[in-house]
Amino acid sequence: MPRTRPESSATGPVRLGPDARTALRPAGAGIDAGFWHTRREVNARTSIPQGPDLLEAAGNLHNLRLAAGTTKGEYQGAYPFVDTDVYKWLEAACWQLAQQPSLASDPTPEDPGADSGADPGPGGLAADVDRIIALVADAQRPDGYLNTWFQVRKGDQRYQDLRWGHELYCAGHLIQAAVAHHRATGGTALLDVARRFADHIDTVFGAPGSGRPIDGIDGHPEVETALVELYRETGERRYLDLAGYFVERHGHGLLGGEAYCQDRVPLRAAATVEGHAVRQLYLLAAATDLATETADAELRAVTERLWHAMTSTKTHLTGGVGAHHDEEDFGDPYELPNERAYCETCAAIASIQWSWRMALLTGEARYSDLIERTLYNGFLAGVSLDGERWLYVNPLQVRDGHTDHGGDQSARRTRWFRCACCPPNVMRLLAGLEHYVCTTDADGRGLRIHQYVTGRHTGHIEGADGGPVVVRAETDYPWDGTITLTVEEAPGDAPWTLSLRVPQWCRSYRVRCDTRPDHRPDHRHDRHDQDDAPAADGWLRLERTWAPGDKVVLELDLAPRLTAADPRVDAVRGCVAIERGPLVYCLEQVDHPGGGLDDIVLDTAHGLTLRHRPDLLGGVTTVLATGHRRSAPAGGWWPYRTVEAAGGTVEAVDPAPPTGGPAPGEPVELTAIPYYAWANRRSGSMRVWLPTS
C-alpha cells in the first residue's frame, strides 16, 4: 500500500481558518484511475505543459517583461486583465505540483511514468513555475502595485477606472496563485509578491472615515475570495476584513449601479442572482467564505437564498449558467435558451467553487449534486478530449444551417482565445479536482464522500478513540454505477460514520456492507421512500466500528432516463433530454447522416438502450433511442400557419409538400453521446433537448 499523502486540506483551495464554523471540513482524496484520472492526465500532460508557450505566444509574459522594463515593444492583448491568464496558469501548475511533490523541488521528474505523471517538458513544470514567478516579481512596482496594462499602457494611472480596469480582479488571481504556490510547495516567492500587493491595496481602499483614499470596488469580483484565502494562509485578519469591506460595498452605486458589475443592489438585499454570471458567482463565493469565517448567519441565509434562486430558475440542465451573450449575464427566471445559452466555461467553474463552499458550510448534499452535474457536463465540455482546444460558451443546441462566425464565442473549439480566461481556469480546476471529493464531519466523527472517483480518501476521526482513516474507492463511474469502498485504515474500536452521497438524479440504489460477520446488511433502497432515513437528505450514513478490510459496495441505478423541464422553461416545451447517471446526453449531426437534427422527433414509446463504445470519443457509453424525421413543413414564404379559427380547426394554409429523404414515421436510430464529448469530431448541428411530437 502506498504511503498516505497528507490531507489535501493543506494543499487545495479552501483551507478553513481557525474560527470557521462549518458542517464539513475538507479532507484528503486522491484520484488515481478511472474517468477523472484520464481527464486529469490530459490536463497534466498536455494542457498545463503547453501553457507557458501559449502565454509566450499571446504576449502575456512579454507584457510582464515590459512592465519590469527588461524588454521593449508593444503591449500585447486587448484586455486589461491578461495578467490573470498567467496567474491562473500558475495556480493550475501549483496544484499539479502538489500532486507530484518531487517536481516541486526537482525539475527532473524521477518517475515520469507515475500515475499522475505530467510531462513537464524541458526544464520541468517546477522550473516553469519558478521562471514565471520571477517574471511576475520583477514586474511589481516597489510599493506593491502590479498590473501590466496600467503600468505599460496607462502610465501607472491607477484605480481611475475601477469599473473596467480589473486591477483588483488581477490582484485576486495573483493572490490565489500565490496561496496555491505556498500550499503546494511551501515556497514564499509568489506569496511575498501577493502580500505586498494586498498590503498596498489595504492602504488605498477603505470605507469613508477609514483614512484610505478610495472608497471603491472592482467591476469584476475576485479579490474578495482571494483575500479570504490569503487570510487563511497567513492568519492575518486584516485581509479578511478587507474582503468583507469589498463584498459589502457592492451594490451601493460606487460603479454607477450596474447589475453587470454587481453594483445594483447590496448582496444582503438581493432576491436573485443577476448580472454578469462569473462576477456574481465569484462574489457569492466570497460571501460564503465570509459567512464561514465570521459565522455571519444573515450572510449565510443570503447565500442559501441566492443559490436556490440560481439553481431552481437560472441553471441549465448541464449545470451551465448565464443565459445571455450580451453582457454575459443571467437572464430572467426560467429564461434558459438552448442555442443562445451562454454558459461560459468560467461560470461553470465559478458555480462549482461557490457550491463547494456552500457544501462545507451547510453539509447539505445538494451542493455536491450540482457540482457533480456541472463537472460532468457544463464544465467538462469546455475542454477538448485532447486537452488542446476550448469552448468559451457552451450552448445546448447548434442548429442545422448554423453560421459560425468564429471568434471566442464560436461553437467550434479554439486553440486559444483573445480573451483567454477559460483555458487556464479549466486547468486549475482539474488540477485541484481531488479537493472536491471528500470531507470530514465537523464533529470529527465521520468521513463523507461527495464525488465517486477511484482513489484513496483520507481523514481523521477526532477524540480519544480517534485517528487516521483511509478509505479506498474503486469505480468505473460514470459508465458503471458500482462503487466499491474498502476501509484501509481505521482508528480503533469506536464507531464513526461513512456518509455516501446518493445523487439527486438517482431513483434507486443498493448498498452492501461486507464488514465483520456480525454486520451483513444488504438493502435495496428506494430513493423516494420517505421512511428511508439514510438518504432523505441525500446522504447515506453508515455508522459502524469500521475495521481495515471492511468493504461497502454502493450500486447506483444507471438506467438511462428522459428528463423534462419545469413548464416555465419555454425554450424546451414539448422536449425531453436523455440523461444517464450524472451525464447529460446530446445528439450530434455526425452520428445522424441523411438529414439534419432539427427535424428529428424522439419516439418515447421506444425504449432507450445502452452501447458502450470503447472506440468512440475516448470511450463512452452511448444511449440509443428511436425517432423519426418530420416531413418538411410548408414550403411557402411564411413559416406560420392558421391552426384554428372561429369556425373551428382548419387545414394549414400551406400544406406540407412531399419531400425527399426518409418518409415521416420511418424510424431513425438515434445515437446520443455524453454532452461533454461534443464538438470533438466534424463540426455540425447538436441538440440536448429533443422534441417528442
Place this chain on the structure above:
Amino acid sequence: MPRTRPESSATGPVRLGPDARTALRPAGAGIDAGFWHTRREVNARTSIPQGPDLLEAAGNLHNLRLAAGTTKGEYQGAYPFVDTDVYKWLEAACWQLAQQPSLASDPTPEDPGADSGADPGPGGLAADVDRIIALVADAQRPDGYLNTWFQVRKGDQRYQDLRWGHELYCAGHLIQAAVAHHRATGGTALLDVARRFADHIDTVFGAPGSGRPIDGIDGHPEVETALVELYRETGERRYLDLAGYFVERHGHGLLGGEAYCQDRVPLRAAATVEGHAVRQLYLLAAATDLATETADAELRAVTERLWHAMTSTKTHLTGGVGAHHDEEDFGDPYELPNERAYCETCAAIASIQWSWRMALLTGEARYSDLIERTLYNGFLAGVSLDGERWLYVNPLQVRDGHTDHGGDQSARRTRWFRCACCPPNVMRLLAGLEHYVCTTDADGRGLRIHQYVTGRHTGHIEGADGGPVVVRAETDYPWDGTITLTVEEAPGDAPWTLSLRVPQWCRSYRVRCDTRPDHRPDHRHDRHDQDDAPAADGWLRLERTWAPGDKVVLELDLAPRLTAADPRVDAVRGCVAIERGPLVYCLEQVDHPGGGLDDIVLDTAHGLTLRHRPDLLGGVTTVLATGHRRSAPAGGWWPYRTVEAAGGTVEAVDPAPPTGGPAPGEPVELTAIPYYAWANRRSGSMRVWLPTS
C-alpha cells in the same frame, strides 16, 4: 370633392428613374381618416414637432454649431452617427410638409384644424426645417465633407475608420433628407449640401484603377440607396454608378470580412440574410434599387432569394427581424426567440422599405403582405400611443419577474435614446406612409391597392383612352374587414384593372361590385380554391370599364384565429398566437390580475370572441379567450424531473405541492390586446405565444 393632390410618386420615397424596369409604379394615395390617420396625426402633432427640442436637448444641433465654429463647448453624444438623428428628423418633417404644402412656403398654418393638421408650434414646421437646414449647411466643409464627429472630435481625420466611423452612413441620411426636402418643397438648400457631399465622396471612393484614393465601403450601409435616390432626383447617372460600386464592394474583406458589417460574402453569392439586421436590409434595399434602375436580372434574383430566406426562416410573427441582442444581428434559420427577440424598430422600418422596392420591382403581393404585417405589429409597437415614448427593441415576451435594467434596450418605453436612431426613423416612415399604399401597373392599364386605408388614391391610365383615375377608399380596417372603394374619376370607355390585395392571412373574402346595371357580380371567394384565379397570386383583379360612381365592396373575413409556427421554430413549440386580420395579439399582465402570465395555458377547445373597447388604448378590438393556470410545479431546488426511464413512465421526482391561487383547471378569462398597443400602461409581463398544454 376636394381637389386631387398631385401623384405622390413625385413627393414620396422611391421615385423611379427613366430607365427603371418594374412591374408597378408608385401612385398617389391619401390617408384622411381611420386607423393610420390617427397614428399619423399623433406623429404630425406630437412626435415631429417635439423633434427640434429633443435634438437640441440631446446636443445634436449643438454639434452642428460646433462643427460650423459658431459655438463652443463639448461634443455631445457617444456615437459617431448622431448627425443622422437630425437628418432623419428632417426627412420626416419634409414628408409632413409634402402633405401640407401651405406649410412649406408659409410658417403660419392657414388651417390648423385641417385633416393632417400638424401643430408645428411657434414658427412652424417649415421654419424649423429651414433653420435646421441652415445649421447643416453651415457645418459643411468647403470641399463638401460633413460629419460633426470627425470635424469636432477627430481633427478631420476622415475615412480612417470606415468600419465604425459611419461617415458614409451619415452622408446617406443627409442625402435622403435632401431628396425629401426637394421633392416636398422644391427647395434646393439641402439638396445643394447633399450634392456637394456626394460629389466629394465621388472624388474619394472608387475601385482600384479608378483614380480615386480609397477603395472602401462604410460599415453601415445607407449611402447606397441614398445615392440611387439622388440619381433619381437629379438625373446624374454617376450617383447611380457610385451606389453600384459601394454595393458590389461589400463582402470582399475591405472591412475585415465581418458579417456584422455586411462584409463576409459578396451579396451576389449570399445564401441568406446575416449580420446586423438594419445594415443587411439597407444594403438589400439598395441592391433592389440597382436591379430596378439597371435591369440587372442576377441582382434581382439575389434579392428575391434573400427576401425568401429572411421571410421564411428569420422573421418573427410580428414582422420583426433580428434575433440577437449581441451584434443586433440575424440568427440562424428558425432561431426566433421570444423574450430575446431583438426586432429593432429600425429593422422593421428597413424591412418595409426593402419590401416596398421588391413589390414595385416584381408586382408580387407577398411583399405588401409582409409590409402590412410589419406595419401593424413590429413597426408600430416602436412608438407609444401618445407619440412621446419609444421602444428600441420589440420582444414577443416579457417574463414574470423580468428584471429591467433600463437603457436603450429596456422593455419599458423611453423618452429618447442614447442611440436615438429609432424615433426619427419612425417619424419619417409614418410621415411618408401614404406612399406604400397604391401603385399603377407598369403597363399603364391598372391601379393596385396594397394597403387598406381611408383616403383617396390617384393614378393615371396610359394610352389614347387613358387619363386620371381617382378611387376613394373608406374602411374601419383593421377593426372591420369591409373596404368600400368608390370610383370618383375614370378616363373614358376603355377597360382597366383595379387590383386589390387579398392578404395572405385571409382565408375567405367576399367582393361586390356595384357598377352599371350590366355588371353585378357578387362572389364569395375561398382563398384556397385553386380555380379562383383572381386571388391565386394575392391580387384580386377587377377589370371593368369603370365609371365615376362605381363601387366595389371588399369584405375580408376578420374572424380571430390561432396561429402555429413551423416546428423548427423551437422557441414556440407547443404554443399558438392569437391573430385577427393583420394584427398579432398579446396578453399583458395588467389585464390578468391574480397571477403571472407564465403559468397561463390557453384552452383551445374554447372559442375566441371579440369585444371592441373604444375606451381602451385609444380604441381597440380585444380578443377574449379562455385558459387556466398551471399548478405550480415542483418546489424543489432543481427544475428538471425524470419523466421516463428504462423501467417505464415514473412519477416526478418532486411531485407538485399544493399551492395557493386558482386551482388548475379553473377557467381564467384571457384578454388579448393588439401587440402594437402593449407597454402603454403599467409595466409588467407580456406574451404573444401562449402554451396550449
